Amino acid sequence: MASQHAHRVATTVDAAATRIASDLHSDSGYGGSIIDGEQPAVILGNVNNGPQSEESRRQWASHVHQMAYNQNRVALGRSINRTVETLKGFQKMNSKWPAHYPAVQRPESTPLQRTQSTVQDSQGDFNPQPLRRAATTAEDHTKPAVSQPEEPRLVTPKIAEDFNVLKLDLKLGSLSPSELVHSLEKSSVASLLDGKISQSIKHLLSLRDRIEDTSSKVLITGDLNAGKSTFCNALLRKKVLPEDQQPCTSIFCEVLDARENSNIEEFHAIPLDGPAYNRNDETTYDAYPLEKLEEIVVENDRYHQVKVYVEDVRSIDQSLLRNGVVDIALIDAPGLNMDSIKTTAVFARQEEIDVVVFVVSAENHFTLSAKEFIWNAANEKAYIFIVVNRFDNIRDKARCRRMIMEQVAHLSPQTHADAHELVHFVSSNAVIEGTDAVKIKEFEELEQSLRSFVLDKRARSKLAPAKTYLMNLLGDLETLADVNKNTISAEIDRLKEAYNKIAPAFEKAVKARTQVSDEVERTIEETVNNVCKFTRRTVSEVISRIDESPSVAYEGILSAFAYAEATKNAMLSTIQNSVTKSEEHARKKTTQGVSSISALGLMHLGDEYVEKTFRADFMFSRKRHQLNRDIQINIDAFDFFDFDRQEKIAGAGTALTVASVAVPQIVGIQSWFDGVWKATNLIGVRNTRKLIIPAIALAAAAGAYFVISDIPNAVPRKLAKKIRQQLAEIDYVHVNADRIGKETRKVLKFPAEDLRSGFQRSIEKQGQTVEETKKTMKESEVAIKYFGNLLREAKAQRGAVGTLDLEGHSCSE
The missing domain is CATH 3.40.50.300 (P-loop containing nucleotide triphosphate hydrolases)
Structure with missing residues (x-):
């Protein structure tokens, strides 16, 4: 039976010899030390030649093992190339979107502390745990064989144990390495991770060269x-x-x-x-x-x-x-x-x-x-x-x-x-x-x-290190991808929630800016129109009635000129007081306008609006009204007598009235006509002619008396006429109304501009926040898609590397 079994094995091996030999185009490491003249360690002979059959079968089995070794070597080389490309892509992504590195939540034991933990099960024997670091570290096997409650996915102690190759370790003071890493800014952590990736790429290339080296x-x-x-x-x-x-x-x-x-x-x-x-x-x-x-x-x-x-x-x-x-x-x-x-x-x-x-x-x-x-x-x-x-x-x-x-x-x-x-x-x-x-x-x-x-067992000594490193590295990538995918998903949810809040607020602010701007303009226009109308009405009324109630006392004809000068100054002062009154009204209305604008700023901008102090007393301080400088009234003799046509008629009527009253009372008659008629009859025509001249002189004296007595009334009328004429020529009422209105508008423009600037800053800030949020959301969507692909790719590559059986074709079997 044993001989028949050996014969079947020999026949099978012999049948496969040609196929195996055709696949062995290179020694791929074996025979590298053979020099000219030496016999190779493996002799391809006839597997059925008696005593050499067992040796031949062993040699052919060695060749089968070498073929498996070559296949694994090629597969590992391809996996290394794919992993290098994956790392380069991850490195590029990390520069644009700094990868999230899990944060520390409680102190982590050091590798040496973990190596000193107990690794015995209840029977006191070594209890291997599921493969993680390709069973290369005591960390995988130092945990008790009892069930532990699963920690949240983002809790570092579990994830930190998962990191092998891409683990970021620093040492400074009393901080543990992980605590120190996570005390850095995100960009600094990304920079450290970038360095680790570069080291890994370099080492992978070294591994590739190593497994290709015979x-x-x-x-x-x-x-x-x-x-x-x-x-x-x-x-x-x-x-x-x-x-x-x-x-x-x-x-x-x-x-x-x-x-x-x-x-x-x-x-x-x-x-x-x-x-x-x-x-x-x-x-x-x-x-x-x-x-x-x-x-x-x-x-x-x-x-x-x-x-x-x-x-x-x-x-x-x-x-x-x-x-x-x-x-x-x-x-x-x-x-x-x-x-x-x-x-x-x-x-x-x-x-x-x-x-x-x-x-x-x-x-x-x-x-x-x-x-x-x-x-x-x-x-x-x-x-x-x-x-x-x-x-x-x-x-x-x-x-x-x-x-x-x-x-x-x-x-x-x-x-x-x-x-x-x-x-x-x-x-x-x-x-x-x-x-x-x-x-x-x-x-x-x-x-x-x-x-x-x-x-x-070159698969162990030559290929296993590359496989183990790949498994560890791909496991780290898988962990990082999973963590970042979950983190970015939560970040996208947070961004969407934030965007749903800030976008309507931004649109509301834009609409509010237009409404507030219109309301501010309306406030300014209403205030300016109010002070302009008030100025025109007040100054016009004063000018039109300036001669109705002169406040200067007339002391006689000898002080007539002084009276006229004082009357002129009093009239000009009254007009100036009306302008001053208009300016005070403008200050009051401007203060109300500033308050209204500030109230709008505080209501819509809140703490972002900076309310400036307003000093109403500073208004009209540089362009005060100088009436005496603008109005030049020269007093002459005609200003004491009013020879206006209507006033002449009124004066003559008065003189005749006086004569008609005085003479009849003397002679006892009721009218000029009756008096003349009666006088003519009494004294005769000749005597009447003699009395005409004295009568005329008496009438002239009476008229002169009237004119002189009318000086206190004539001077104000004449001066008021002159003043009105000059004020009309210079458009005094409009000029002052325009000046006061412009000053009011100018003052109100300052808080209005501050409010507009505040709105602009606020809207720009909100708009920037909205745009940044939208941009971050888009980048996050790209990132989560990338890390999702990275997770699938790392899993697929790790699965492919894990299926490589480096122990299945050992020569010792």
């Missing part, structure tokens, strides 16, 4: 004096790197196969601030023999890295450097806590390598620097190869092993899950010395596991 870089790091150099020498089976109890490695030492250097064993020291290293360009490095390596590495201030070319004479199935499959570079790094600069360099360097071999001292376990490094590496590396060195120095080995494994479970759960392959307790010194067969065997098992991890 070689593999193995970083050997750990705490200071943990035995990294000793471990590296043990892998090489000879002392190449300097070893001491004191810190030895102060720069990066990259150990390569000597065949890449024309089989010459030496090292190339790369100067600080020098050009990029090129093995074929000797100006880019200084070449030294291996004997000088310790001198350069231990005390160095000239170089930042050395390339050590070493020949490993062991067979390809034993050597790590010369493995016949891929080119391997072993990078011995400075100790993590040597100093801050070198520690930072180690943190940065781990991003460009494929496999992390972390050497920890069995005596000291994991320090804070070690935990922080592993936590940082876990963003993309689910598996870390851990070497517990100097295990032979521990007396209670079981206790040490248990404590180390508990710490590994906290730091890297996936590593803990595959601890039988990835965690090894060895003594590197014993391997070089060759004194203890048991310890050498333990180290050989470690070496085989490392070879298997780097070579056979």
Whole structure:
């Protein structure tokens, strides 16, 4: 039965051989270390040739695995390209619409605090949680296996734990990193996020180059004096790197196969601030023999890295450097806590390598620097190869092993899950010395596991970091997109509610401005018309009746001229008082108008209206009426006698009346005619002729008396006539009414203009608010559409990356 099953398998594999071989156009990493004249590690032979059948089937299975590896590599490369484009789009959007970053609501524990939490379930065993950070951090597995009430979506502690790659961390004073981030302005947070996106794009491109590179870089790091150099020498089976109890490695030492250097064993020291290293360009490095390596590495201030070319004479199935499959570079790094600069360099360097071999001292376990490094590496590396060195120095080995494994479970759960392959307790010194067969065997098992991890399980060592980083990054994008979508949706609702309030208020304000402007103009016109009419009526009435009640006393003919002058001044003063009265009326009406306009401003603008102080006494202060300067009245003799035609008739009638009254009383007759007739009869004609002249003289004397006695009445009439004539010539009433009206209008224009300006500012402000709200709503609609698409895209890409089965075609299966 067993032979029949083997035959069926062999036949199936043989039938697929042609198809598989046609797909393998390139070795895609395998065979990269094969040089001319060497036999490849995989021999394509007849799968039915007896003893070679099992080996052939294994080789063909390896090719099938390699095909799956290539397919996954291509798929990851495409996913990286799509993610880079997505990040660039997000970066562009973030510059236009700063992405919302969740706010802190309560203190968040640090990664190191989380790594120290309990990770055991009720039976005391490790209890894995659902994959989130691709099971790369203890944060995913340090929560108790009890149900917790789900927190609101925008509460940071939950979201902050979801962030891995795009997590914004700053350190300043007593503020926690997240609290500090969220104390910044939105634009500053967007700037920090933009920097993170740029770093992610750069790292993705580095990952793409890394998975396309056929070689593999193995970083050997750990705490200071943990035995990294000793471990590296043990892998090489000879002392190449300097070893001491004191810190030895102060720069990066990259150990390569000597065949890449024309089989010459030496090292190339790369100067600080020098050009990029090129093995074929000797100006880019200084070449030294291996004997000088310790001198350069231990005390160095000239170089930042050395390339050590070493020949490993062991067979390809034993050597790590010369493995016949891929080119391997072993990078011995400075100790993590040597100093801050070198520690930072180690943190940065781990991003460009494929496999992390972390050497920890069995005596000291994991320090804070070690935990922080592993936590940082876990963003993309689910598996870390851990070497517990100097295990032979521990007396209670079981206790040490248990404590180390508990710490590994906290730091890297996936590593803990595959601890039988990835965690090894060895003594590197014993391997070089060759004194203890048991310890050498333990180290050989470690070496085989490392070879298997780097070579056979390249999906873990080469592709898994890229997958894990993509999963973390896309998960961060998904979280950010979801948060921003919800936030913008709430913002749009708020904007719509605000717009529904401010838009009608804006339209109402525009209408109110027109109505108020019309009302203000009406107030101004009514006030001006009122003061103009009042001025015309008051001044006209005074001028028309100026001679009716003179207030100057007449003291006789000897003071007639003084009387005339005083009468003129009194008349002019009366007219001037009427103008002054009109100005006072205008002040009163202007004050009422200003108050009305201010009331409109306060009613419609409220606190936005600034009411200015109005001083009515300042009106008409610069253009006071100067009547004596404008009116020039010269008094002459004719001003004392009124020879107007009507007044002459009236004067003559009066004189005759006097004569007719006086003479008849003397002679006892009733009329001139009767008197003359009777006198003629009595005294005769001759005597009558003699009496005519005295009668005429008497009448003239009586007329003169009347004229002189009429001076107090004639002077006011004559002067009033002259004044009216001059005032009419200069249009005195209209000029003053116009002057007072213009002054009133001018004063009322100030509060009216202030009110219009206030309305204009208010409307412009409201209009700007309306436009900004509309603009923000449009931008928000674009943003929510973008983040909705980003959420779907991130989910789709994350789902596609998650379906990649990097473990399904392992050669060990």
